[in-house]
Amino acid sequence: MSKSKKIIDNPTSAELIKQFEAFESLEALYKAFPIARSLFPGMEQAFTEFKKIKEQAEILKVPDRFNERFANLGFIAYESMNIEVMQEAIKIYDTDGKDAAEQYLADSYDADCLEWGIRWFNSSPEFRRRIRLAELARVDYLAGRHHACIPLLLSMLDGLVNDVSNHVGFFAESTDVTAWDCIAAHESGLQSLVLLMTKGRNKTNDESISIPFRHGILHGRELAFDNKLVAAKVWAALFAARDWAVALADSKKIPKPKEEKSWSEIFAQLAENNRQKKLLEEWKPRNNHEIPYLPHTGEASHLPSGTPERAVAEFIENWIAKRYGLIAKSLLYFTDDSIGKKSGRAREDFGSWVPISFKVLSIEDQAAAVSHVEVELTFERENEPIFKHASVRAIYQDTENNALIRTESDGVWNIVQNSFTDILYASRL
Structure with a gap:
């Protein structure tokens, strides 16, 4: 399991933050030596653009902020999730409360979201084999037949994790759905969903639920599980599991330490970035x-x-x-x-x-x-x-x-x- 307590501590995010700090040091050196301005007159514009990029990098904090609010409710952040949806859900949670935010998230799993989510199944062979079933679940979900799509999605989720891990299913006690440098598979993500969705349901319940309790649903103890919110959360878990599977397929293991870049290499990279920016503008x-x-x-x-x-x-x-x-x-x-x-x-x-x-x-x-x-x-x-x-x-x-x-x-x-x-x-x- 990841030792990071936050997603922003994942290597990719941490490396970006490190680069920001290095660039800030470079800017300080540039301003300290007037000769640098005559040698590199275009750098001033680069530093101005950097400030804008750094402001936009606040987006790196969004997955953690999302999970802090929603993971215990059954929604987690994952790579292919729309970042604007995450941001809006956080805003609604903070202003209007969790019920309004959950409703917003459930509504975001609409026809377009499901279409693109299922299309990305092709990125994993284990998911590709289940596209037909996913399409059937989509038809039922969009038609409001939540009683039909939820058990199917839960069974798919269990079997998919079993196939990907070659070990156990999603709902097994020993399952491990973490992966290095992966948002969905951070310890605050899928692994927390396993604990939440496998909670024991030892009594038959007639009241509507908002969490997809796997055992209660599939063993017939939850009699009012069939609602849009529960269905949306299972779709979300399924799409998050896909991102986890892709991370494993990409062999996301701890890499060798990267060599530190020299100042000449940094300047060369800045020149290349400016060249590509010019091409993009043209x-x-x-x-x-x-x-x-x-x-x-x-x-x-x-x-x-x-x-x-x-x-x-x-x-x-x-x-x-x-x-x-x-x-x-x-x-x-x-x-x-x-x-x-x-x-x-x-x-x-x-x-x-x-x-x-x-x-x-x-x-x-x-x-x-x-x-x-x-x-x-x-x-x-x-x-x-x-x-x-x-x-x-x-x-x-x-x-x-x-x-x-x-x-x-x-x-x-x-x-x-x-x-x-x-x-x-x-x-x-």
Whole structure:
């Protein structure tokens, strides 16, 4: 279990704070020696920007503040949780009380939240296998059938933790759902939920509950568990468990101590940051009306090289030709599996429904490293065409999966598999 008492003590947050302190020391030196101002005239602006960044870094304290208020109520902070939702919940808790804050949090687990949460299941193989069940639980939850979705979600949570840990389920006495440098798996997070949700319920209870007591619900002692608040808390626990699973898959072990950077290295990094900032300021999203080749129905090679639409078109051509190895190389991954495993997974996911043609409809450049390419896919069933729409998310990255500004020359466009979720996991097109 983590020795840190607070999430902000996690290595990633602690390293950022350490860098802030180092930068403040650098600023003091810069101001103490006038010659530095003539040698590095642009540094004054860098220090001004740093002050803004440091103010924004207050966000690092939000997970701890959230858990202090909500962990004993059944909600915890986790990596993929919307930080603005956390902040608003804290504000409501402090001004209007816990009941209003809990209601706000329950309402935040809406159709959009669940859609994105389930899409991220693809980042863990154990979660991927349960997407079908998660979709069924989502349908029941959104329809208000909490009596149906809560037991299903609880059973999924237990089985998932068992599969990920190769040891015991979420609700076992010896379970360990901590991980190094992980918000969800901090000792104040998932591990506290285990203790809360496994509390004994030895008497049959007719009164409504607000905590998803696993034993009471699944053993029939809680007779009024079926409400939105309990359901939302189980969804939250499930999404937090996904972030824990990803942390384990990323081999979040205690790393070797980092070498201290020299002042020359710090200045070089500042210069690189300024260069990237300039590139970002120069980049502008395209307007669909100004793209002459839309809509596009021809070969991918006829689209401009290096564009997200070219990458998406090539991806779909490989799908049509059942080139699963090339499909695997084009997908965005969160785990470092071998290419053989990735190819097998691509065959499993993309082999059930294979399109016969496609059309690129439009392009939305959402950020310097992100575009959505709207496509129409044509499938065939019983000699009749079936048309399916997909909004394909493409991300420009370097070889280490870091996002790059698209005007950089050494990146590639990777495809987010969740863009095709409604097609890949459909029982029937």
